[in-house]
Amino acid sequence: xxxxxxxxxxxxxxxxxxxxxxxxxxxxxxxxxxxxxxxxxxxxxxxxxxxxxxxxxxxxxxxxxxxxxxxxxxxxxxxxxxxxxxxxxxxxxxxxxxxxxxxxxxxxxxxxxxxxxxxxxxxxxxxxxxxxxxxxxxxxxxxxxxx
Amino acid sequence: xxxxxxxxxxxxxxxxxxxxxxxxxxxxxxxxxxxxxxxxxxxxxxxxxxxxxxxxxxxxxxxx
Numbered sequence: 299x300x301x302x303x304x305x306x307x308x309x310x311x312x313x314x315x316x317x318x319x320x321x322x323x324x325x326x327x328x329x330x331x332x333x334x335x336x337x338x339x340x341x342x343x344x345x346x347x348x349x350x351x352x353x354x355x356x357x358x359x360x361x362x363x364x365x366x367x368x369x370x371x372x373x374x375x376x377x378x379x380x381x382x383x384x385x386x387x388x389x390x391x392x393x394x395x396x397x398x399x400x401x402x403x404x405x406x407x408x409x410x411x412x413x414x415x416x417x418x419x420x421x422x423x424x425x426x427x428x429x430x431x432x433x434x435x436x437x438x439x440x441x442x443x444x445x
Numbered sequence: 446x447x448x449x450x451x452x453x454x455x456x457x458x459x460x461x462x463x464x465x466x467x468x469x470x471x472x473x474x475x476x477x478x479x480x481x482x483x484x485x486x487x488x489x490x491x492x493x494x495x496x497x498x499x500x501x502x503x504x505x506x507x508x509x
Contacts, residue, residue, distance in 0.1 A: 354473040368452035
């Protein structure tokens with residue numbers, strides 16, 4: 299059975315505005331760890347003493363970025379020509395600080411006229427998405443969820 | 446920064462690099478105990494290879 303409507307109609311009393319819940323210290327710490335994990339791959343886990351995960355995330359994202367840039371993959375910039383470029387930029391930016399490492403490594407620019415360059419583009423995007431997943435994992439672990 | 450030397454990988458090598466790195470990362474993030482991690486990494490890698498090679502063969506008739 300439906301609950302009766304309260305405060306319905308123009309003459310009804312207006313209900314008090316809902317209270318804005320304060321962000322608990324644990325939640326704000328989890329957010330900070332998530333951002334740290336995004337900025338430097340593995341940092342979010344390292345700050346929670348999850349050393350194995352921290353090392354693996356750092357090396358995985360670093361290896362993918364190094365391989366992708368060495369294969370002359372496309373590192374997308376903010377000035378994307380179309381929606382796919384913008385999506386590529388978001389994916390690449392997921393690598394946090396390593397995004398700038400990739401740009402610094404590719405001083406000669408991308409070359410996607412060969413399959414290698416195309417694979418490199420995918421590896422760079424994979425590095426970004428993997429780091430976002432790891433940052434989400436660090437955030438959830440800091441919130442106390444099973445990880 | 447000086448330009449890094451170009452990495453020249455075959456299709457299969459690039460695919461294998463992707464599969465190994467992602468499997469290891471998934472194993473460490475998804476499982477806690479070392480034995481479970483090892484089993485997850487092997488299983489994930491096997492599935493990556495199976496699906497990748499399977500899709501490759503499925504596309505073979507349309508490749509020419």
